[in-house]
Amino acid sequence: MPREMTRWDPQPSGSDGTEPSEQGERNQDQPAIGRRRLLAGGGVVAAGVVGAGLAAAAAAPASAAAGQPVLQDAINNAGTSTTPTELDAANPTTPTFILANTGVVTTTTPNGGGPALRLTPSAETVPSSATGGDLTATTGGLLWFTHNFGGTPPAIVAAPVHTDATAISYVPLVAPRRMLDTRTSSGRANVLDPSGKFDSTGRLLARKTIHINLTSMVNFGDGVTSNLTVTKPASAGFLTLWSGAVALPAASSINFVAGQTIANLTVSGLAEFSTTATDTIAIFASATTHVILDVAAFAVRDLGQVLVPFASPAASARAQRARQALAKLRAQNR
Numbered sequence: 001m002p003r004e005m006t007r008w009d010p011q012p013s014g015s016d017g018t019e020p021s022e023q024g025e026r027n028q029d030q031p032a033i034g035r036r037r038l039l040a041g042g043g044v045v046a047a048g049v050v051g052a053g054l055a056a057a058a059a060a061p062a063s064a065a066a067g068q069p070v071l072q073d074a075i076n077n078a079g080t081s082t083t084p085t086e087l088d089a090a091n092p093t094t095p096t097f098i099l100a101n102t103g104v105v106t107t108t109t110p111n112g113g114g115p116a117l118r119l120t121p122s123a124e125t126v127p128s129s130a131t132g133g134d135l136t137a138t139t140g141g142l143l144w145f146t147h148n149f150g151g152t153p154p155a156i157v158a159a160p161v162h163t164d165a166t167a168i169s170y171v172p173l174v175a176p177r178r179m180l181d182t183r184t185s186s187g188r189a190n191v192l193d194p195s196g197k198f199d200s201t202g203r204l205l206a207r208k209t210i211h212i213n214l215t216s217m218v219n220f221g222d223g224v225t226s227n228l229t230v231t232k233p234a235s236a237g238f239l240t241l242w243s244g245a246v247a248l249p250a251a252s253s254i255n256f257v258a259g260q261t262i263a264n265l266t267v268s269g270l271a272e273f274s275t276t277a278t279d280t281i282a283i284f285a286s287a288t289t290h291v292i293l294d295v296a297a298f299a300v301r302d303l304g305q306v307l308v309p310f311a312s313p314a315a316s317a318r319a320q321r322a323r324q325a326l327a328k329l330r331a332q333n334r
Helices: 035-040 313-332
Strands: 135-137 143-148 156-160 169-181 208-213 223-231 237-242 254-256 262-269 280-285 290-300
Touching: 223 237, 223 254, 223 280, 237 262, 254 262, 280 290
Parallel strands: none
Antiparallel strands: 135 143, 143 156, 169 290, 208 280, 223 262, 223 290, 237 254, 237 280
């Protein structure tokens, strides 16, 4: 989900070497309308994320004399120095190129004085390179890096750089949570469209589809892992569980015979049913039967999208260990 990206200070903020506090945490009060469509279309909006329309402000040409720092947004010329200092292919050595932002990070300027590195978006959908090693920003808001796998001619392959716009995390719940049990009225509380869908005992009627609201557990998730159970079916048939964002697929999630109780693990995408029910799935029954749904995990772009207290401690602990490892690495490299 969209969130603001922050710049990491190479020095720990505390005297004891602890990590800096995170800036720009996700706004829980953002409007829900259309955000799932924005995410699905790749239109991720976040401060600091490379995207169309971002370009560095033009700066007057300048030069850095031999021995002086390289100036950002400026033409840097080493002059007549015999020491190769320019950052170009003609330089026979490999210079160390460090970009720093001296701006001050505050609550009103979380990105300081500006980005340390800004790439002008390229019109190329997928970048190419004769040698590999190119980093390209596309107008679609993605970063691509080209790899050279050798061979004659060389095999140049471009791949997107994973960010929270292109990668997801698997977050198991503390314990499976029952979100549907048609055997009781309370078990049907998360059904968004119950009218005309159940018989007098609460069984889901044949050829009917219901939508289950999971928004109380997750904010704009990408997928859900759950256990789907049928019991006391009136006849043989099947259930199909899917996001509900498209028409009923030609696939079954579980098959059963009359009177059988049987369960199956399912993995599905999530869809937006309404502006308030932003994380839902759909269940279709070919035959009248009771249905039970136990949710076990979510796939999300940000661990914080799975709402407390449902998120597994293992997931939050994993994130904490990663932050501690990075803080220790920064302290060692001071």
